[in-house]
Amino acid sequence: MxxxxxxxxxxxxxxxxxxxxxxxxxxxxxxxxxxxxxxxxGLMMFGAFAAAVGGYYAQDAGMGEWAPWVGVLCAMAVGVxxxxxxxxxxxTFKADQTISGTVINFLAAGSTxxxxxxxxxxxxxxxxIDGFSKVAIPGLSKIPxxxxxxxxxxxxxxxxxILVIVIYFILFKTPFGxxxxxxxxxxxxADTLGVNVNKMRYIGVMLSGLLAGIGGxxxxxxxxxxxxxxxxxxxxxxxxxxxxxxxxNPLGAFGAAVFFGFSQxxxxxxxxxxxxxxxxxxFIFMIPYVLTIIVLVSAVGRxxxxxxxxxxxxxxxx
Amino acid sequence: MSRxxxxxxxxxxxxxxxxxxxxxxVGAIVMLFGGYDPIAAYSALFKRVFGSPYDFGEAIxxxxxxxxxxxxxxxxxxxxMFNIGADGQVMIGxxxxxxxxxxxxxxxPGFLLVPLAVIAAAVCGGLWAGIAGYLKAKxxxxxxxxxxxxxxxxxxxxxxxxxxxxxLQGQNRSxxxxxxxxxxxxxxxxxxxxxxxxxxxxxxxxxxFYVYLWKTKQGYEMRAVGLNxxxxxxxxxxxxxxxxxxxxxxxxxxxxxxxxEVLGVFHYQSVFAASPGYGFDGIAVALLGLTHxxxxxxxxxxxxxxxxxxxxxxxxxxxxxxxxxxxxxSIIFFIAAQGIVRWVLKPFYFKRKKEKVL
Numbered sequence: 001m002x003x004x005x006x007x008x009x010x011x012x013x014x015x016x017x018x019x020x021x022x023x024x025x026x027x028x029x030x031x032x033x034x035x036x037x038x039x040x041x042g043l044m045m046f047g048a049f050a051a052a053v054g055g056y057y058a059q060d061a062g063m064g065e066w067a068p069w070v071g072v073l074c075a076m077a078v079g080v081x082x083x084x085x086x087x088x089x090x091x092t093f094k095a096d097q098t099i100s101g102t103v104i105n106f107l108a109a110g111s112t113x114x115x116x117x118x119x120x121x122x123x124x125x126x127x128x129i130d131g132f133s134k135v136a137i138p139g140l141s142k143i144p145x146x147x148x149x150x151x152x153x154x155x156x157x158x159x160x161x162i163l164v165i166v167i168y169f170i171l172f173k174t175p176f177g178x179x180x181x182x183x184x185x186x187x188x189x190a191d192t193l194g195v196n197v198n199k200m201r202y203i204g205v206m207l208s209g210l211l212a213g214i215g216g217x218x219x220x221x222x223x224x225x226x227x228x229x230x231x232x233x234x235x236x237x238x239x240x241x242x243x244x245x246x247x248x249n250p251l252g253a254f255g256a257a258v259f260f261g262f263s264q265x266x267x268x269x270x271x272x273x274x275x276x277x278x279x280x281x282x283f284i285f286m287i288p289y290v291l292t293i294i295v296l297v298s299a300v301g302r303x304x305x306x307x308x309x310x311x312x313x314x315x316x317x318x
Numbered sequence: 319m320s321r322x323x324x325x326x327x328x329x330x331x332x333x334x335x336x337x338x339x340x341x342x343x344v345g346a347i348v349m350l351f352g353g354y355d356p357i358a359a360y361s362a363l364f365k366r367v368f369g370s371p372y373d374f375g376e377a378i379x380x381x382x383x384x385x386x387x388x389x390x391x392x393x394x395x396x397x398x399m400f401n402i403g404a405d406g407q408v409m410i411g412x413x414x415x416x417x418x419x420x421x422x423x424x425x426x427p428g429f430l431l432v433p434l435a436v437i438a439a440a441v442c443g444g445l446w447a448g449i450a451g452y453l454k455a456k457x458x459x460x461x462x463x464x465x466x467x468x469x470x471x472x473x474x475x476x477x478x479x480x481x482x483x484x485x486l487q488g489q490n491r492s493x494x495x496x497x498x499x500x501x502x503x504x505x506x507x508x509x510x511x512x513x514x515x516x517x518x519x520x521x522x523x524x525x526x527f528y529v530y531l532w533k534t535k536q537g538y539e540m541r542a543v544g545l546n547x548x549x550x551x552x553x554x555x556x557x558x559x560x561x562x563x564x565x566x567x568x569x570x571x572x573x574x575x576x577x578x579e580v581l582g583v584f585h586y587q588s589v590f591a592a593s594p595g596y597g598f599d600g601i602a603v604a605l606l607g608l609t610h611x612x613x614x615x616x617x618x619x620x621x622x623x624x625x626x627x628x629x630x631x632x633x634x635x636x637x638x639x640x641x642x643x644x645x646x647x648s649i650i651f652f653i654a655a656q657g658i659v660r661w662v663l664k665p666f667y668f669k670r671k672k673e674k675v676l
Contacts (some may be wrong), residue, residue: 241467
């Protein structure tokens with residue numbers, strides 16, 4: 001495999017990883033605050049849909065290069081609104097969090113397609129839009145392999161990588177991060193210290209909607225160009241896996257997301273090798289999922305979820 | 319009789335019932351916003367399901383796998399686990415039933431072949447789920463991840479097996495399966511709707527679910543582990559073994575759903591283009607049914623009616639059938655967040671009490 005192919009492989013890996021990075025970062029905010037978020041899939045769907053529609057109308061209005069960013073903004077807004085359904089049920093009404101997360105998935109699948117058909121005269125798909133184009137960073141993009149791989153990517157990919165570091169910093173180095181984690185680990189102790197548990201949890205869930213929304217948007221704005229019923233197809237669940245795999249840590253989740261992105265990208269490249277012709281394609285498709293289980297079994301061991309994850313906070317139960 | 323009365327005690331049915339009504343209401347509001355006529359749409363929905371014997375039979379067919387996957391998810395839930403993998407377990411069940419039915423079709427007589435294919439589907443589905451249970455029990459690996467991964471692996475493994483060993487010449491599906499669960503004697507009554515014994519199996523599975531979990535010592539242990547694994551361990555129960563067993567039984571239900579679809583409905587197995595989604599419907603049904611076997615049956619009836627009828631809704635009133643997912647999602651939302659329903663009901667309760675005082 002020569003350097004050019006290696007660079008392309010790295011590039012494709014990052015493209016596939018970007019959406020997963022955003023969504024798993026979102027999941028971290030929610031779950032670190034103690035609210036299970038099985039609804040990432042639905043939130044991504046909301047985001048992908050909003051980006052496709054918002055991007056389409058912005059493009060129509062002649063916004064040109066800025067149109068995809070309008071799409072991202074719409075995705076953020078719709079993601080937050082969607083996550084509020086989960087927040088109200090799980091935090092205010094103390095519903096089972098797994099259940100209210102599942103509700104998001106249902107509502108998202110139903111309402112996005114319903115609206116697509118409403119907006120675009122019964123079509124099951126939004127019109128194709130241009131989306132983002134790759135931006136080469138001057139100088140750095142000339143480095144062999146890494147230049148082609150990393151520094152010649154979509155703006156959303158750069159944004160994702162920067163956010164990993166920013167969110168790591170927020171979570172572990174700021175008072176806000178400390179409070180958020182405290183609420184997820186030991187809500188009654190945090191409450192005693194004057195932290196508003198429910199408010200922190202609302203913020204956590206809304207940030208998860210915001211980020212998962214961007215995650216969904218990157219799929220329509222970089223890979224597919226449209227939104228249809230199969231645009232997300234399980235990416236949200238893989239983002240959940242990446243979050244758990246990465247032990248609820250932004251850096252870990254980033255690593256896991258890149259791992260999943262890599263194993264999806266490698267499918268496109270493995271066929272370049274002569275020996276791969278003898279392997280049934282199904283087994284090549286299986287690689288990411290089998291690898292995940294093997295890695296989990298051999299390396300990661302017991303997962304370390306936030307202690308109060310999944311428990312509604314009830315101040316009277318101290 | 320008293321038990322029956324307890325199940326239908328005021329609160330336990332009023333809240334879900336009101337939740338269902340509120341779900342329909344949300345659906346109606348969404349339709350009004352889209353410029354549709356909700357009354358025409360809902361009546362088209364029910365007309366589609368109850369309008370002809372054929373459609374009624376087909377609706378029952380639609381409910382059958384929902385019951386079983388609903389039971390699968392509910393059983394795991396009761397034992398403290400979230401089985402997102404019913405989808406994969408259904409596919410493995412289908413594949414096992416196909417392999418046994420087609421490969422042993424000429425060898426075994428029908429009365430042996432059919433039960434064997436069904437048992438193979440159940441056992442393979444159970445073992446597939448058991449992998450996730452084993453990994454959780456032995457290595458503490460979150461079953462949510464493993465069942466998601468196993469769904470994808472099941473998809474590709476099933477496709478590989480069908481493509482390599484069972485393919486009908488030049489087509490993307492297996493040979494016809496000689497084993498059949500069809501209830502042929504009912505065909506004329508229901509205008510050739512594809513009714514099959516899987517429905518009876520599903521009802522039996524629900525009975526087993528109830529008896530096992532609430533009437534046996536093993537079931538008691540399983541529920542204890544589900545409620546509080548630490549307390550159960552302290553009380554001397556083997557948590558790991560219960561986890562594996564619970565996932566196995568959960569997978570058996572899902573595997574049976576697969577057997578019903580392959581042996582009762584399609585009579586062959588296609589190469590899947592994507593995951594068929596039975597497992598995700600099962601999650602909804604389990605939640606709608608409050609993870610109780612009787613509730614799951616009722617929920618499957620509701621869910622099956624709505625999804626089967628949604629096609630009629632789109633023909634009859636031009637409403638996109640996806641709307642029904644909004645209705646179902648809202649119903650689950652209101653059932654989960656019962657606080658909202660109680661809040662809505664509060665004035666009524668208050669009035670009633672007042673009347674009593676007077």
